[in-house]
Every structure is written in structure tokens, then in C-alpha cells.
Amino acid sequence: MGLPRLRPLPGILLVVTVLAELGAVGLSWGLESAWDTLFNALFTLLTVGTGVLILSRHPRHAVGWLLCVLGLANALMADLPQGWGLRAAAEGWAGGPAGEWLGLWAFFLQTPVLVAILLLFPSGHLPDRRWSYVVWLSVAGTAIVATGWALDPDTGQYFVGGRNPYAVPGLPTDTLFRVGVTLVAVAMVAALVAAVNRFRRSSGVERQQMKWFALSSGFLVVALLPAGPLWTVTPLVHPLPVIALTVWPVAIGVAILRYRLYDVDLVISRAFTGAVLTVVLALVYVGSTLVIGEIAGGGSPWATAVSTLLAAAAFKVLHQRVQRRVDSRFRPERHAALSRVGEFLEALRAEEVEPEQVVEVLRSALGDPTLELRFMLQPDEPLVDERGRPVPDGLDGARESFAVERGGITLGQVVWLPRTEEQRALLPSVVAAAGLAIEMARLRVELRRRLEEVEASRARLAAVADQERHRLERDLHDGAQQRLVSIGLALRHAQHQIGSDSGEASKTLDGAVAEVAATIDELRELAHGLRPTALQAGLGPALRELVSRVPVAVEVAATPDRYPPDIEAAAYFVACEGLANAVKHAGAERIALDVARHDSRLVVSVADDGMGGADADAGSGLLGLSDRVAAYGGTLHIDSVRGRGTRITAELPCVS
Amino acid sequence: MRVVIVEDQALLREGLARLFTDGGHDVVTTLGDASTVVDVADRERPDLVVLDIRMPPTYTDEGSRAARDLKARCPDVGVLLLSQHIETTHAVDLVSRPGFGYLLKDRVLEVGDFLDTAQRIADGGSALDPKVVARLVAPAAGSPLDRLSERERRVLELMAEGLTNTGIAQRLVVSERTVEAHIHHILLKLDLPESGDNHRRVLAVLTHLRAVHERS
Numbered sequence: 001m002g003l004p005r006l007r008p009l010p011g012i013l014l015v016v017t018v019l020a021e022l023g024a025v026g027l028s029w030g031l032e033s034a035w036d037t038l039f040n041a042l043f044t045l046l047t048v049g050t051g052v053l054i055l056s057r058h059p060r061h062a063v064g065w066l067l068c069v070l071g072l073a074n075a076l077m078a079d080l081p082q083g084w085g086l087r088a089a090a091e092g093w094a095g096g097p098a099g100e101w102l103g104l105w106a107f108f109l110q111t112p113v114l115v116a117i118l119l120l121f122p123s124g125h126l127p128d129r130r131w132s133y134v135v136w137l138s139v140a141g142t143a144i145v146a147t148g149w150a151l152d153p154d155t156g157q158y159f160v161g162g163r164n165p166y167a168v169p170g171l172p173t174d175t176l177f178r179v180g181v182t183l184v185a186v187a188m189v190a191a192l193v194a195a196v197n198r199f200r201r202s203s204g205v206e207r208q209q210m211k212w213f214a215l216s217s218g219f220l221v222v223a224l225l226p227a228g229p230l231w232t233v234t235p236l237v238h239p240l241p242v243i244a245l246t247v248w249p250v251a252i253g254v255a256i257l258r259y260r261l262y263d264v265d266l267v268i269s270r271a272f273t274g275a276v277l278t279v280v281l282a283l284v285y286v287g288s289t290l291v292i293g294e295i296a297g298g299g300s301p302w303a304t305a306v307s308t309l310l311a312a313a314a315f316k317v318l319h320q321r322v323q324r325r326v327d328s329r330f331r332p333e334r335h336a337a338l339s340r341v342g343e344f345l346e347a348l349r350a351e352e353v354e355p356e357q358v359v360e361v362l363r364s365a366l367g368d369p370t371l372e373l374r375f376m377l378q379p380d381e382p383l384v385d386e387r388g389r390p391v392p393d394g395l396d397g398a399r400e401s402f403a404v405e406r407g408g409i410t411l412g413q414v415v416w417l418p419r420t421e422e423q424r425a426l427l428p429s430v431v432a433a434a435g436l437a438i439e440m441a442r443l444r445v446e447l448r449r450r451l452e453e454v455e456a457s458r459a460r461l462a463a464v465a466d467q468e469r470h471r472l473e474r475d476l477h478d479g480a481q482q483r484l485v486s487i488g489l490a491l492r493h494a495q496h497q498i499g500s501d502s503g504e505a506s507k508t509l510d511g512a513v514a515e516v517a518a519t520i521d522e523l524r525e526l527a528h529g530l531r532p533t534a535l536q537a538g539l540g541p542a543l544r545e546l547v548s549r550v551p552v553a554v555e556v557a558a559t560p561d562r563y564p565p566d567i568e569a570a571a572y573f574v575a576c577e578g579l580a581n582a583v584k585h586a587g588a589e590r591i592a593l594d595v596a597r598h599d600s601r602l603v604v605s606v607a608d609d610g611m612g613g614a615d616a617d618a619g620s621g622l623l624g625l626s627d628r629v630a631a632y633g634g635t636l637h638i639d640s641v642r643g644r645g646t647r648i649t650a651e652l653p654c655v656s
Numbered sequence: 657m658r659v660v661i662v663e664d665q666a667l668l669r670e671g672l673a674r675l676f677t678d679g680g681h682d683v684v685t686t687l688g689d690a691s692t693v694v695d696v697a698d699r700e701r702p703d704l705v706v707l708d709i710r711m712p713p714t715y716t717d718e719g720s721r722a723a724r725d726l727k728a729r730c731p732d733v734g735v736l737l738l739s740q741h742i743e744t745t746h747a748v749d750l751v752s753r754p755g756f757g758y759l760l761k762d763r764v765l766e767v768g769d770f771l772d773t774a775q776r777i778a779d780g781g782s783a784l785d786p787k788v789v790a791r792l793v794a795p796a797a798g799s800p801l802d803r804l805s806e807r808e809r810r811v812l813e814l815m816a817e818g819l820t821n822t823g824i825a826q827r828l829v830v831s832e833r834t835v836e837a838h839i840h841h842i843l844l845k846l847d848l849p850e851s852g853d854n855h856r857r858v859l860a861v862l863t864h865l866r867a868v869h870e871r872s
């Protein structure tokens with residue numbers, strides 16, 4: 001669909017119509033009600049204008065041509081002749097009665113066009129070829145009516161001259177009129193049935209278009225119903241038919257050209273809400289005025305004031321409710337979708353659901369089980385799903401994306417496959433309603449990801465530290481310690497070389513060797529603290545060796561399972577710290593040390609019968625332990641009640 | 657005594673060789689890693705092979721694995737494992753065989769004791785480093801070792817180290833009869849059978865100690 005282009009033939013038709021209407025208005029001005037003149041001109045111009053607009057977009061659209069023809073016929077055969085007739089009669093020109101005569105019956109010719117529009121709207125094609133009989137029926141009926149009406153001598157009252165110059169006396173004009181009207185009525189009813197059928201069967205775009213049509217037709221009825229009985233009572237209703245009839249071609253144009261731009265359901269719903277509210281508030285106002293008037297006396301300013309207040313209060317109370325009721329009736333999908341989102345938000349506030357579930361809510365509210373919610377965490381990073389996993393960029397197939405924004409920040413996008421225009425129109429308001437949940441979900445995704453990054457980096461740091469300790473320990477054993485032994489051996493060799501008779505020198509060397517031996521001992525202890533070499537044989541042996549240095553009875557229960565080295569090291573240090581705590585601070589007499597695998601977790605626990613009251617925050621030992629365990633994705637529990645001992649339990653994940 | 661030395665660090669290797677040579681022993685050959693030691697020992701039939709535990713390529717337990725293989729091929733050859741650190745489980749496990757010793761490396765600095773121990777192993781005896789023994793015999797509350805007197809524990813330690821009654825008597829500067837009386841009491845208190853054979857006795861003591869150790 002390109003830009004609208006004015007095409008030659010419709011352009012000419014428009015120009016002709018405008019000229020004709022200018023003429024008609026000029027001729028009739030002052031000779032009939034100004035309303036009549038202007039309304040007819042407005043209706044004609046709007047009709048042709050709409051037709052031309054439709055043709056500029058859809059050059060072959062039957063409804064466009066029909067509207068052009070309708071307006072043009074109205075201008076040339078009704079408005080212009082009627083104006084001529086009036087003016088000619090007033091000025092005494094020739095041909096006045098002929099103009100009046102044309103104006104008398106030519107407007108009947110619009111009937112088949114209206115029937116055709118009813119049948120052809122909105123596609124420009126008949127629902128079925130057989131419906132063309134209806135058009136022909138209306139043409140026949142119109143011809144008969146026009147003949148009967150045009151040649152009827154009784155129509156003289158509508159002429160300025162008081163008589164119909166073309167009347168044919170003796171013709172059964174009344175019969176012709178009745179027959180014609182019946183045929184036209186049948187054709188009209190048939191066309192209406194066709195339109196109603198089309199509406200009921202329509203879906204998607206066509207349904208939206210039919211709704212516009214129905215809206216304007218409904219408005220027409222609503223506007224014309226009070227106009228009839230009140231016409232002679234108040235001139236206030238005189239503009240009503242004008243407005244109603246002008247709305248009709250406009251609605252047809254919007255339906256064909258702009259159905260996407262406006263939410264017809266919204267317009268219908270708001271219009272209906274307005275109508276209901278107006279009636280109810282009017283009743284409240286009138287009722288209250290009458291009642292208070294009875295009590296306080298007629299014409300009391302109190303009655304007006306109180307009634308106004310009451311009406312205002314009623315408006316406040318009723319507006320939302322009526323709106324919701326009307327929405328649920330006229331916009332059922334929208335209502336259902338929004339109330340689903342609303343229920344979800346309620347549940348979210350009550351902490352019954354997780355914000356991430358907003359995806360499922362959007363899926364069911366919008367009727368697309370494949371709908372995805374992609375979150376944007378950083379503008380230059382790939383989008384992620386609700387679990388924080390990156391999703392491939394781009395769309396596959398007919399899927400569409402919709403940017404989700406809130407408070408000027410882009411939260412991400414909805415990727416989905418709308419099947420109908422209604423669904424597409426529904427998305428923005430549903431997403432807006434769910435905005436809070438989407439933002440929460442995004443924040444949680446971001447938080448979770450940051451946490452994962454922190455945990456991963458902490459585990460990496462811990463692993464690096466472990467490797468470093470391991471390397472240091474080996475360097476001490478294999479490097480410095482061995483070197484010291486070599487030096488000691490060299491000293492011993494020197495001692496041997498100088499012989500046993502050099503007592504003083506030999507004593508000096510003995511002292512030096514003793515120093516070397518002490519240094520080796522110190523280094524060994526240092527290295528052991530860095531990373532116990534006993535861990536090479538496994539956690540069980542290492543722990544048994546550990547408890548052999550504890551001056552308190554320790555019961556060790558350990559299976560011979562092996563775990564990843566860093567996990568074993570972490571478990572070992574939990575045991576170390578737990579034992580140290582039990583011996584140094586708790587004054588325990590018995591300690592139980594348990595190591596066991598539970599599913600994919602290694603559980604280490606140190607329980608003592610000491611004084612209890614240990615606190616992870618108080619001592620840096622237990623706090624450091626907690627950090628160390630957490631670094632490997634584990635958890636540390638300290639269960640310590642004063643006087644009832646302490647149990648330190650660490651759970652470490654182990655995949656092996 | 658004919659000795660083969662297996663040690664990856666050249667300086668230490670030479671030092672050990674000199675130590676044995678200075679002590680009047682014959683160093684048959686020295687090796688830089690454990691890959692050929694079984695073949696060399698099979699060919700040379702030395703009295704003793706001195707093995708470092710941590711050696712290339714992985715620096716973990718090449719020495720102890722070579723020691724097992726060697727013992728399987730040449731049961732008569734004495735094996736002395738040198739370790740950089742105290743480790744009870746492996747040590748006890750290995751020394752539970754005749755002609756096997758496990759010492760910390762810095763023990764070589766006490767030349768006299770070290771050569772005596774080496775000779776004992778070459779003669780089919782056992783040797784366990786005193787530090788390892790000390791850890792095994794450490795008094796834990798509730799352990800049967802609690803029942804031993806200070807003197808008896810010391811005797812037990814020396815037994816565990818692999819010393820004979822004579823050796824223990826010399827070390828403690830007491831008569832052999834006193835040592836025998838202590839050992840009688842110890843075995844009684846630990847519910848162990850009496851045995852004249854020194855190695856069998858050491859074995860029983862070690863097995864018991866290890867059991868006590870693992871239970872605690």
C-alpha cells in the first residue's frame with residue numbers, strides 16, 4: 001500500500017460534485033432552512049470525498065465507486081435541481097418546475113446504491129453471486145416507486161406552483177408506489193440480512209471493519225429515534241440527523257482505510273459507557289431534584305446543588321464499574337486478557353507467584369503459546385530469557401517483536417506470532433498492564449546473573465588460591481626442604497672428611513646440622529598448613545591423621561569415597577576449623593566427625609559436647625570457613641546453643 | 657652393604673651416595689627416577705634400595721609404587737622409602753612387610769642412626785620413622801594406649817620403629833631383661849600375642865596401632 005494518489009476519474013467526479021454543490025447551495029440559500037441546504041451539501045461532499053479517498057488507495061474498490069456515484073447523483077439529480085427549482089420559482093426563471101420535479105423523485109435513485117453498499121461492504125465483493133438479484137430487485141423497486149411518485153398528481157403540494165407539471169392523471173400511481181416500496185423494502189431487508197450475516201461470520205480485519213459499520217449504523221438509529229418525535233418540540237434535535245448521516249460515510253471510509261489506526265472496540269465501548277452513564281446520571285439528577293423539590297419546595301437552590309453533588313458522586317462510583325461491565329461485553333478478549341494480568345499482579349503482591357511466571361500469563365492472555373519474553377540487561381549484550389540464558393537474536397518466520405518499555409527504559413521485547421488483528425491490537429495494553437511484573441522479572445534475572453557471576457569468580461579465586469597453596473607446598477617440600485637436607489648431608493660429609501679427632505669443628509658441624517634439621521621441621525609444619533599432603537590419600541585418611549593430633553577423643557566416620565580435590569580440601573578445612581573450635585573454644589570432651597555423601601553433596605559435620613554458643617560472625621575462623629564453603633557453592637550451618645554443644649555442618653556440591 | 661640410590665634431586669642424590677660411601681658401604685648405582693629401578697635391582701641384587709617417594713613425572717607416589725613392584729620381584733632386597741612429610745597411612749601399610757623402611761628425609765642427617773636403620777632393613781628388619789610412630793602412639797582419650805605407662809609407651813614407640821630388644825635396651829640405657837618385662841606388659845595390656853620373632857612382633861604392634869588409630 002503506497003501513498004494515496006488522487007486518480008483522474010474520481011478527481012473529476014469530486015470536482016464536478018463540488019461545483020454542483022456550490023451551485024446548489026448558492027441557488028437554495030435563503031429559500032429553505034439553512035440546515036437543509038448545508039446538511040445536503042455536507043452529506044454529498046463527504047460521500048464523494050470518502051469514495052475518492054478509498055479509490056486513491058484501492059482503485060478498483062466497488063464501495064469507493066458506489067460512494068462517488070451516490071454523492072454525484074445526489075448533487076446533480078437532487079440538490080442542484082431542487083435549488084434550481086426553488087430559485088427559479090422565486091426569481092421567475094424558466095424551467096423552475098422541471099428542476100423541482102427532478103428534485104422530487106431523483107433522490108429515490110440512491111436506494112439501489114445503498115443496497116449495493118450494504119451488500120458489498122467492506123470487501124467490495126458480494127458474499128455470493130446470487131445476492132446480485134437483490135440489487136436488481138432494488139433497482140426494479142426503485143424504478144417503480146420513482147415512476148409512481150414522479151407522475152402522481154397528488155404531489156402538487158411539494159411544488160411552489162402547487163401542481164406537478166408532469167403528472168399523468170389516470171395512472172395507478174398509488175399502486176405503483178406501494179408495489180415499488182414493497183420491493184425496495186424487501187431488497188433492503190435482504191441486504192441488511194446479508195450485512196448481519198457477514199458480521200456474524202466475520203473475523204480478524206473484516207470483523208473490525210464490520211464493527212465500524214455497525215457502530216455508525218447504531219449511531220444513526222440512536223440519533224434519528226429521538227429526532228422524529230421531538231422534531232416539532234425543540235429545534236435542538238434538528239442537527240441530529242445531519243450529524244448521524246454524515247457519520248455514516250465517514251465510518252465506511254475509516255473501516256476500509258484506517259481500521260488499524262483506531263480501536264473500534266474501544267470507541268464502541270466508550271460510546272456505550274458514555275450513553276449508559278448519561279442516562280443513569282440524568283435519572284439521578286432528575287430524581288433527586290424532584291424528591292428534594294418535594295421536601296424543600298420547588299425551585300430551591302438546594303435541590304440543584306444536592307442533585308449535582310449526587311450526580312457527581314454517582315459518576316465517580318459508577319464510571320469504573322460501568323466501564324468494566326461494558327468492556328467485558330464489547331471487548332471480551334481485551335477484558336479477559338487484562339483481568340488475567342490483573343489477577344496475576346494481585347497474586348504477585350500476595351507473593352503467591354513468581355514474577356517470571358508473567359511469561360505464561362502473557363502467553364495465555366494473548367493466546368500465543370509460543371510467545372517469548374526477552375529481557376535486555378545491558379544495551380550492548382544479547383537478550384536473555386526468563387532464566388537468564390542468552391537467546392539468539394532475530395526473528396524466525398512470521399514472528400513479530402514488540403519492544404517493552406517502562407519509564408523510558410527498554411526492558412526487552414515480546415516475540416510472538418499474532419494470528420488476528422485483535423490480538424495485535426491487544427498486545428500494547430496487556431504488556432503495559434503487566435509492566436511491573438516484567439520489570440520485576442527482569443531485575444531478578446539480572447540479579448541472579450550477577451550473583452552467578454560473583455559465585456563463579458569466587459570459586460575461581462578459591463581454586464586459584466588452592467592451586468597456589470598446593471604449588472607453594474610442593475615447592476617447599478621439593479625445593480627448600482630437599483636443599484636443606486643436601487646442605488646437611490654436605491656438612492656431615494665435611495665432618496667425615498675432617499675426621500673424628502677434630503672435636504671442636506665436629507661439634508660446630510653438629511650444631512649446624514641440628515639447625516638445618518630444625519629448619520626442615522619448621523618448613524614441614526608450614527607446608528602442612530598450606531595444604532595437607534595427607535589429602536593425596538583421600539579425605540578419610542587425611543581426617544584420621546588430623547584427629548591423631550587432637551588431644552580429645554574424636555570419633556571419625558568417613559567412607560572411602562573420593563571427591564574433587566578442591567572439595568576435599570574445603571571439607572578438610574571445615575574439619576580442621578571445627579575441631580579447633582571444639583578444642584580451643586568449646587572445651588569439648590568428645591567430638592564426632594562425620595563425612596558422608598548425600599546424593600550429589602558432600603556433607604561434613606563436626607559435633608561436640610562443649611559449651612556451645614559459637615557464632616559465625618564472632619570468630620573470623622568460622623566466618624572464613626563460611627566464605628570458603630560458599631566459594632565452592634556450598635552452605636555452612638552452625639547449630640550452637642549455649643550449654644548444649646555445637647554442630648558445624650558443611651554441605652559441598654560434588655558432581656563426581 | 658651394597659646400595660642403590662633413587663633420588664631425582666642431583667645434589668641430594670650425591671649427598672646420599674657420599675653418606676653411604678663415607679660409612680664404608682658400596683653404592684652400586686644411583687638413579688634419577690624410578691622407571692628402571694626394578695630391572696636394576698633384579699640385575700644387581702643390592703642389599704638395599706633407597707627410594708624417594710615423590711619423583712618425576714607426577715611427583716606424587718612414584719617411589720612407593722616402585723617399592724611395591726620391587727618387593728614383588730625381589731623380596732630379598734631391602735627397601736628404604738624416604739619421604740618429605742609425615743604420613744601415617746601409607747607408611748604403616750608399607751612397613752607391614754619385612755625388609756621395609758619408611759623414614760623422613762631429614763633423618764639422614766643423624767648419620768649413625770640412619771646407617772644403623774639402613775643396615776637393619778637390609779638384614780630383613782623393619783623401620784618406621786619415629787615421628788610417624790609418635791603420631792600413631794599419640795594418646796587420644798579413650799584409646800587403649802591410655803592404659804600404658806610413660807615408659808611402656810616409649811618402649812612401644814621403639815618397637816614400632818622396628819628396633820630389636822637389644823636396640824631398645826641400648827637406646828633406653830636399661831638391661832635387656834627390663835625391656836623384655838616392659839614388652840610383656842605392653843602386649844598384655846594391648847591383648848597382643850607374645851612372639852620371639854622381632855619382625856612378627858613389630859607387625860602385630862603396627863597392625864594394632866593402626867587399628868587403634870583408625871578407630872579413634
